[in-house]
Amino acid sequence: MKKIIFLFMLLSLLSFSKEYNIGDEITIKISGDITKNEIETAFKDYKVNNIKKDKNFYIVNFTSYKVGKNEVVIGNKKLSIDIVSTINDSENEIYQELANPNNRYIEKDYPHMFILSGIAGLLAFLAGVLMIIVDRAKDPYIIFKKRISKINDTNWREQISLELRTFIDSTLETNFLGGEYILKNPVTEEDINFIKKLDYIKFSSNKDGNYLEYKDQAIEIVERLRKELKNNAKL
Template sequence: MKKIIFSIFLLVSLLAFSKTYNIGDKITLKIEGDISKNDIEKSLEDYKIDSLSKDKKGDYIVTFTTYKVGENEIQLGNKKLKIDVVSTIEPSEKEIYEALSNPNNIYIEKDYPHMGILATIAGAIAIITAFFMHLVDRSKNPYIIFKKGMSKVNDDNWREKISLELRKYIDNMYGTNFLGGEYTVISPLTQEDVMFVKDMDYLKFSPNRGGDYLEYKRRAFEIVERLRKEKKNSV
């Protein structure tokens, strides 16, 4: 960038000069005479002042930049400066986009359904996430656990299995310790329910291991369904 200092004697006659600068060059002036800082700033209000200060002699040193192509006139007190600013772009460079006049060279952005695709992907992820969350919730549901366990009851294991699944359900629902053998009557469990659980325990160790396991299974489901219904009504 060019940086040139000009002395302006405000007490003499008009000092005019012509000097060519490239656009964006920094121009520095040394101003001697009776002029204020505000007057200088007002004279250069159409330009970008980079610095404005006084030197040791009390003269103003101002550096400014102009981006106005052509002849620039600056009035400082009784002095008029003429500064010629030219563009740094060569004539040949002004035609760099000439090829765009050819329709074959123009890129036309097609209206691809980007947002629709993203929305579809997001929706699919949400559905899959909800499905797996549903599976997780089901795996923790005491009633689902009870039904799954009872589906494995057969003629060989019913004495242990029915008792186990019923006590597990009661503990999961009410925070009791039936699995630990603490049979406490708490609402909505009835004394009859508790006695049924105890009987199932005794049956595991009874010498008489006969019985209709389907009837015991039906009775266990009957207790659980009643407890579930009362649970829903209390909510």
């Protein structure tokens, strides 16, 4: 808010009693035999925003943040200005409800870093478990064990040979599924003869035979191949 006061140096004494709010910009016009330096000295205790010369007078813009009676002495002239606060008595107790501890908010030092570290650790653990599950799902030995366990008396003639050849191809990069039975360590002649025997049984008109014996022999071959492959990998 801008307040304007006219101060004429022609008077020997000028006194104002009008009230202004703290922080108001007050403008006065001063005429007479006076210099800018005298004006700056008179207003040294105030925030002077601007002093401008206009024809035969000075225009002074200033602000006071001191509550109460403010006096400006210019030569033998005195300017009195009353500055009042913009806060009334009723607003002095604006936070009185905070005196009640129940109405206060107390910021607690929660263990944020501990919680975040725990979440990160849990996610890392779950990721590790998932990787193990995925690796096991791709493991030829796990696949063989799962499928061989489902073989029964009706499908063993085709499935035992299929699962055994699948395991060999998955671990040795051979083509037993395509009928290329070649010797490749640790596959032996006996292993190939067993597979050929299964092929014969599969296409033979004689459907007799104890499938459990063939199933157990296929499992023994896989266990031996797996063990020898692990030993070769350590060398």
